[in-house]
Amino acid sequence: MADSMDLDPPRGTKRKAEELDNANTARRIRALDPDVVNKIAAGEIIVAPVHALKELVENAVDAGSTSLEVLVKEGGLKLLQITDNGSGIDKEDLPILCERFTTSKLQKFEDLSSIATYGFRGEALASISHIAHLTVTTKTKDSSCAWRAHYDGGKLVPAKPGQTPDPKPVAGRPGTQITVEDLFYNVPTRRRAFRSASDEYNKIIDMVGRYAVHCSHVAFSCKKHGESSTSIAIQTSASVVDRIRQIYGSSVANELIEYSTADDRWGFKASGWATNANYNIKKTAFLLFINHRCVESSNIRRAIEQTYSAFLPKNGHPFVYLSLEIDPQRVDVNVHPTKREVNFLNEDEIIQAICEHIRSKLAAVDTSRTFMTQTLLPGGAWASPSGQQALDAGVTATPSKSSGSSSINPKRTPARPYENxxxxxxxxxxxxxxxxxxxxxxxxxxxxxxxxxxxxxxxxxxTDQHAEQPExxxxxxxxxxxxxxxxxxxxxxxxxxxxxxxxxxxxxxxxxxxxxxxxxxxxxxxxxxxxxxxxxxxxxxxxxxxxxxxFGNFGVIRFSPPLDLRELLSIAAEAESGTLVAGEEETGKGKGKAKEITMPDAAPVFDATELVERVADQLIERREMLLEYFSFEISPAGELLSIPLLVKGYTPAIVKLPHFLLRLGPHVVWDEEKACFDTFLKELASFYVxxxxxxxxxxxxxxxxxxxxxxxxxxxxxxxxxxxxxxxxxxxxxxxxxxxxxxxxxxxxxxxxxxxxxxxxxx
Incomplete structure (x- = not known):
């Protein structure tokens, strides 16, 4: 009876070879090996080097650091080192430092409703130790020396075979240095997924830049291993605007407006900096921190972009830095393995309040825009000492009505640049x-x-224009x-x-x-x-x-009267027998670069008539496509009515036209759409050069x-x-x-x- 009720396995189920003989045997449920469990968990939390960096940076800031140095090699896959000057780690805590769910920030589940730190689950270092070689060097304020420990699989391991795994005393400064080497060395599939080390380094730079803007009391530096110059260098005393200027450029920092709003009904406070209507970029630069945690929110991003759409040109986007503080009891921080997302109550109401406030700020700034003006025309004489200052400064800004003062301090005299x-x-x-x-x-x-x-x-x-400018x-x-x-x-x-x-x-x-x-x-x-x-x-x-x-919107050069396509092709074909020669050197009138292209199965003389007919038939057959996409008009009878106009003010050499038309036959790939457009436009560009x-x-x-x-x-x-x-x-x-x-x-x-x-x- 039991055999008659056995069901076939679902389609698509993979079976190993040794299981085929026992297909009807029920497979038992077994507990996974702890090492497999730990690697699965590590793969969910540490997806890329930037995620490991984010966890380590947050731990450093939680430790009260005021200075943080990041060192990267091969995009973080070979080396990722974070050095801070925080409170350090006690020697007694080092043996369990990298065990899963060991933390100093959470004691019971109810603490999640009032969590105010970056980390809380104790998974970051544990996950890293299962997929990399981890070294921790730390010194507390009361310790007489620093202690260095090595970890593998969440456990202390000796630095060299034959030594004890206990932490070793070393010289060091107060704080903690965490070194991650050979990330994903035991997960080859994940390791091979990273194609470019420079891309991973750019992601790390972006993440460090985000925290450097938000953590206004912390100095940040980030550089590649072996290079003397730093990619990011932010001082502790730098303001938020100065941090944005150093990381995202002066073009952003010069157009920033500050905003701040709050509402006790929804239990939130929002503050930050955003660009005004004078600035726009192709893609929104959005820095979002919720309760000081760097997160992403497509809903907030979409609402802010819609708010700016009324002030910016089409396809223009802003730079926005938003720090959102919400009552911790309204926020669920434990919804994503990498803590990249959070959920909070009254999301729609909070987003609407923030966007309305930003809209009012933009509308107020829009009444008084600032434009850069040139002090004097080129070659003008300087009339006063103030003009000499303008020469050094280059440009001056018109005063803003809202501020009531000039953006340039008239008492400050810029230093003269060196002559070189x-x-x-x-x-x-x-x-x-x-x-x-x-x-x-x-x-x-x-x-x-x-x-x-x-x-x-x-x-x-x-002077102004060519005397024979076409109409x-x-x-x-x-x-x-x-x-x-x-x-x-x-x-x-x-x-x-x-x-x-x-x-x-x-x-x-x-x-x-x-x-x-x-x-x-x-x-x-x-x-x-x-x-x-x-x-x-x-x-x-x-x-x-x-x-x-x-493409599809070219101007037109019309021929009146129309030109005979076959006659033009015959001119080019007769000039090229055996080899195609662009006869620039011979005629003196120029047909492009002189080069020889041997025809397939070339003989001293080829049948010019047959070549002309084949090329003419190709062009006439495709005349509708040529007219629609390239404004290249040919009549069914073989009359050339027009060719594309690429540049206004310049007329291509018509003497090159027969050669151009002849090349459209063998040098354009007519059978494939992408290759056809590519080769045709290249021939057209060569004709216009x-x-x-x-x-x-x-x-x-x-x-x-x-x-x-x-x-x-x-x-x-x-x-x-x-x-x-x-x-x-x-x-x-x-x-x-x-x-x-x-x-x-x-x-x-x-x-x-x-x-x-x-x-x-x-x-």
């Missing part, structure tokens, strides 16, 4: 090209015309939001490859001049450094990024007189020169994300003012 730190930012001052020797004309005379950037003194400078028409077409996953992935790839330092240099650079037209080199100044930039490569990066950001032109004497190392060039080439070079200085480099400042590939082969530092000063000081 001065930065020239006025583009109207003397250019580097004005120092080049003048070029001799046909009769041997020297021209005395004004100098331009990289062209030599014999060429007239263009543009504006349409009322509504921009289309791009929701294609492939385009978003391509944009994300650019952001991930960004070189932050180079992007900042380009965003704040001063254009110096074109140095070499043949090699497409320009000089720019970033701070006190001079860089040589391959503007051809920089233009390619910029135009490719424009193609991604403006300013071509190499033959320079004249004194203008980049060329050996031709400008009079020897035909009018078409002279006009084209004039347009390219103007576009590089007045279109492309200003656009780089506004929206170019400099990538690592551009840093490796497109930018070279050629001078450093501080280095030059050191060189000439020896002379």
């Amino acid at each position: 730190n001065l930065v020239r930012t006025d583009t109207n001052l003397r250019k580097i090209t004005s120092m080049l020797p003048p070029a001799a004309g046909p009769s041997g005379s020297t021209s005395k015309g004004p100098a331009t950037h990289g062209l030599g003194p014999h060429t007239s400078a263009m 543009y028409e504006t349409t009322d077409r509504t921009p289309v939001a791009c929701r294609l996953v492939s385009v978003r992935e391509l944009r994300a790839a650019v952001r991930e490859d960004a070189h932050n330092e180079l992007t900042e240099v380009i965003a704040n650079h001063t254009f110096v001049g074109i140095v070499d037209e043949r090699r497409r080199l320009a000089a720019v100044q970033g701070g006190v450094k001079l860089f040589l930039v391959d503007y051809g490569r920089a233009c390619y990066e910029y135009l490719y990024q424009v193609g991604l950001t403006d 300013p071509e190499q032109l033959p320079p004249t004497r004194g203008g980049g190392g060329g050996d031709e007189n400008e009079e020897d060039l035909d009018e078409e080439v002279k006009a084209r070079r004039k347009h390219v020169r103007w576009a590089v200085e007045h279109v492309f480099f200003p656009a780089f400042k506004a929206r170019l994300v400099a990538t690592n590939s551009l840093m490796k082969g497109g930018v070279l530092e050629i001078a450093n003012l501080k280095g030059l000063y050191r060189v000439f000081e020896r002379c």
